Amino acid sequence: xxxxxSTYFCQNCGAQSARWIGKCPSCNEWNTYVEEIVSRxxxxxxxxxxxxxxxxxxxPQLISEINLSEQHRIAVYDKELSRVLGxxxxxxxxxxxxxxxxxxxxxxxxxxALHMKNLKVLYVSGEExxxxxxxxxxxxxxxxxxxxxxxxxxxxxxxxxxILAETSTQNLFKQIEVLQPNLLIVDSIQTLHSAHIExxxxxxxxxxxxxxxxxxxxxxxxxxxxLIGHITKDGSLAGPKVLEHMVDTVLQFEGDRNHVYRLLRTxxxxxxxxxxxxIYEMQGxxxxxxxxxxxxxxxxxxxxxxxxxxxxxxxxxxPMLIETQALVSSAAYGTPQRSSTGFDLRRLAMLLAVLxxxxxxxxxxKDVFLNIAGGIKxxxxxxxxxxxxxxxxxxxxxxxxxxxxxxxxxxxxxxIRPVNRVDQxxxxxxxxxxxxxxxxxxxxxxxxxxxxxxxxTMVGKIEEVFSLLFG
Numbered sequence: 125x126x127x128x129x130s131t132y133f134c135q136n137c138g139a140q141s142a143r144w145i146g147k148c149p150s151c152n153e154w155n156t157y158v159e160e161i162v163s164r165x166x167x168x169x170x171x172x173x174x175x176x177x178x179x180x181x182x183x184p185q186l187i188s189e190i191n192l193s194e195q196h197r198i199a200v201y202d203k204e205l206s207r208v209l210g211x212x213x214x215x216x217x218x219x220x221x222x223x224x225x226x227x228x229x230x231x232x233x234x235x236x237a238l239h240m241k242n243l244k245v246l247y248v249s250g251e252e253x254x255x256x257x258x259x260x261x262x263x264x265x266x267x268x269x270x271x272x273x274x275x276x277x278x279x280x281x282x283x284x285x286x287i288l289a290e291t292s293t294q295n296l297f298k299q300i301e302v303l304q305p306n307l308l309i310v311d312s313i314q315t316l317h318s319a320h321i322e323x324x325x326x327x328x329x330x331x332x333x334x335x336x337x338x339x340x341x342x343x344x345x346x347x348x349x350x351l352i353g354h355i356t357k358d359g360s361l362a363g364p365k366v367l368e369h370m371v372d373t374v375l376q377f378e379g380d381r382n383h384v385y386r387l388l389r390t391x392x393x394x395x396x397x398x399x400x401x402x403i404y405e406m407q408g409x410x411x412x413x414x415x416x417x418x419x420x421x422x423x424x425x426x427x428x429x430x431x432x433x434x435x436x437x438x439x440x441x442x443p444m445l446i447e448t449q450a451l452v453s454s455a456a457y458g459t460p461q462r463s464s465t466g467f468d469l470r471r472l473a474m475l476l477a478v479l480x481x482x483x484x485x486x487x488x489x490k491d492v493f494l495n496i497a498g499g500i501k502x503x504x505x506x507x508x509x510x511x512x513x514x515x516x517x518x519x520x521x522x523x524x525x526x527x528x529x530x531x532x533x534x535x536x537x538x539x540i541r542p543v544n545r546v547d548q549x550x551x552x553x554x555x556x557x558x559x560x561x562x563x564x565x566x567x568x569x570x571x572x573x574x575x576x577x578x579x580x581t582m583v584g585k586i587e588e589v590f591s592l593l594f595g
Contacts, residue, residue: 129161130159130160130161131159131160131329132144132145132157132158132159132160133157133158133160133327133328133329133364134148134150134151134153134156134157134328135156135157135158135327135328136148136151136153136156136356137150137151137153137156137364137365138328138332138363138364138365138366138367139151141157144157144159145157158327160321160322160323160327160328160329161322161323197210197211197212197213197214197215198212198213198214198215198243198306198307198348199212200212200213200236200240201236201239201240201241202232202235202236202239202413203413203415204388204402204403204404204413204414205232205236205388205402207400207402207440207442208375208388208389208390208400208401208402209373209390209393209395209396210393210395210396210397210400211396213307213348214348214372214395215346215347215348216342216343216345216346216347216348217342217348217349217372217373217394217395218335218338218339218342218349218351218370218371218372218373219348219349219350219351219371219372219373219374219375220313220351220353220361220367220368220371220373220374220375221233221350221351221352221353221375221377222352222353222354222355222361222374222375222376222377223355223376223377223378224355224359224377224378225354226381227377227378227379227381227386228377228379228386228404228406228411229311229352229377230249230251230252230260230311230352231260231264231410231411232377232388232404232411233247233309233311233350233352234247234257234260234261234264235264235410235411236309236350237285237307237309238261238264238285240285240306240307243284243306243307244284244286244303244304244305244306244307245284245285245286245305245306245307245308245309246286246288246299246300246303246305246307246308246309247285247286247287247288247309247311248288248289248290248296248308248309248310248311249287249288249289249311250289250290250291250310250311250312250315250316250325251311251312251315252289252311253289254287254289257287257289258287263408263409263410264409264410264411286303286305291315291316291317291325292316292317292318292319293316293317293318293319293334293337293338294318294319296316297337297341300341305347306347306348307347307348307349307350308338308342308347308348308349308350309349309350309352310338310349310350310351310352311352312351312352312353312354313331313334313335313338313351313352313353313363313367314326314331314353314354314362314363316330316334317330317334318330318333318334318337320333321333326362328363328364331363331364331367332363332364332366332367335351335367335370335371336370338351339370339371351371353367361374368391368392371392372392372393372394372395373390373392373393373394373395373396374390374391374392374393375388375389375390375391376388376389376390376391379406379499380499382499383498383499384405384406384407385403385404385405385406385414385420385498385499385500386403386404386405386406386411387401387402387403387404387500387501388401388402388403388404389401389402397440397441399439399440399441400439400440400441400442401439401440401442403417405420417442417444417498418443418444418445418446418552418556419556420498421444421445421446421447421497421498421500422434422445422446422447422497422556423447423497425526428523428525428526429523430517430518430520430521430522430523430524431449431450431451431452431514431515431517431518432447432448432449432450432514432517432523432524432526433447433448433450433510433511433513433514433517433524433528433529433530434446434447434448434510434526434528434529434530434558435447435448435502435506435507435509435510435511435529435530435531436506436510436529436530436531436549436550436552436553436561437502437504437506437507437531437549438504438506438543438544438545438548438549439504441545443545443548443549443551443552444552445529445552445553445556445558446496446497446498446500446502446507447496447497447498448467448494448495448496448497448507448510448511448514449494449495449496449497449514450492450493450494450495450511450514450515450517450518451491451492451493451494451518452487452490452491452492452493452515452518452519453490453491454489454490454491455489455490455491456491460488460489460490460491460492461491461492461493462476462491462492463492463493463494464493464494464495465494465495465496466495466496466499466500466501466502467494467496467501467502467507467511468503471505471508472492472494472511474536475508475511475512475515475534476488476492476515478512478534478535478536478537478538478586479512479515479516479586482537482538482586483538483586483587483590485516485519487515487519490519492515494511494514494515504543505533505543506531506532506533506543506544506549507530508532508533508534509530509531509532509533509534509540509562509589510529510530510531512534512586512589513530513562513589513593516590516593516594517593517594520594522593522594524593525560527557527558527559527560528558528559528560528561528562528593529553529558529560529561529562530561530562530563530589531543531546531549531550531561531562531563532562532563532564532583533564534586538585538586538587539584539585540563540564540565540566540583540584540585540586540589541564541566542563542564542566542567543563543564543567546563546567546571547571549561549563550563550576550578550580551576553578554576554577554578558578559578559579560578560579560581561578561579561580561581562581562582562583562589562592563580563581563582563583564582564583564584565582565583565584566584567582568582
């Protein structure tokens with residue numbers, strides 16, 4: 125019989141200790157260590173998964189002698205998810221999908237499961253029953269049609285999607301061995317528990333063990349596995365930090381509940397870029413892909429208002445035009461306020477200091493409020509020029525033409541620095557009907573101006589932009 129061992133785990137970072145300690149030496153959090161009973165036998169094996177050592181003997185090989193068999197990615201109907209993953213699903217990959225409660229994680233994964241053609245999909249839920257998932261499928265799917273026998277309505281035009289309400293990994297792998305799915309979706313990893321660990325579901329040791337079993341299954345069978353994970357109150361993925369190291373891809377689903385748009389980002393991707401961004405719109409019938417986010421993020425106004433400027437930004441390989449809004453007013457309580465939504469507050473303070481020191485604008489005694497329209501968060505420094513122009517427009521109370529956009533980074537000396545992929549930014553602005561764009565004069569190298577029908581103005585200082593816009 126296996127010896128029972130009691131170990132203390134940090135519930136924040138997953139660090140292990142032989143005794144209880146008040147402050148975790150890894151993450152410096154207090155009172156996070158919890159005692160967990162760990163019992164693992166030497167002959168414990170996961171049902172349904174054959175041990176690798178019994179199937180083949182691993183031998184070191186020269187890298188030039190390894191047989192390279194081309195593996196095609198599995199196409200996904202969802203173009204936004206496919207872009208973020210790097211072009212589709214990689215066979216045998218393990219994907220961790222995290223997000224806040226109610227943001228739409230289960231809805232998006234169920235949509236993917238229902239629309240995978242010619243693939244056998246197993247959707248495992250530890251949080252909902254089969255009837256609840258069926259109700260959600262009818263809501264987000266196509267309109268159900270009545271059965272010819274007068275029975276319950278059935279869903280049409282969906283692939284082979286199987287639903288399993290189970291929390292035990294041992295029972296799960298028994299069903300997997302019978303069904304042999306091509307895609308496995310687990311909702312969520314915090315609800316699974318393994319009989320090899322005597323701690324409660326959601327604990328550090330249970331999450332680590334269940335993920336390890338699923339990872340071993342994915343690598344040995346070549347099946348793509350999606351793990352839906354919870355996040356903590358500070359926005360990080362719940363469970364041990366080693367969980368993010370074990371998986372191949374980490375996706376983050378984020379957004380504001382007061383807005384209908386959801387952003388899908390990747391923080392880790394072994395098979396693609398980590399700079400891609402997917403945008404969805406939450407509707408009553410599920411999540412809708414947003415193919416052209418620029419038209420949504422720019423507000424249509426009937427009259428000109430001050431403090432609004434359009435920025436040409438890049439999210440990965442996707443060009444977007446977003447609306448930046450600024451409000452500059454006199455400080456009512458003596459101490460000026462600085463507030464920013466969707467943009468780094470420290471970078472806003474730096475831009476205001478540049479305007480104060482280098483350009484002579486007296487903004488130190490005024491309140492400055494900044495907002496990125498649409499509820500998205502932008503980290504591209506290429507929107508600096510648009511933010512500066514929005515602040516100056518509000519300060520002077522003079523509107524900027526809605527047909528003008530900006531793409532440039534502002535340096536500490538007040539110069540307009542070049543940005544990457546400026547040709548894509550210009551093409552996107554021209555496609556959306558803009559007539560004028562301001563860019564850095566240092567972006568002129570390698571740029572063919574004759575290929576564009578939009579007016580391109582190259583500037584080197586903030587003062588030049590101010591004189592051209594406001595006289």
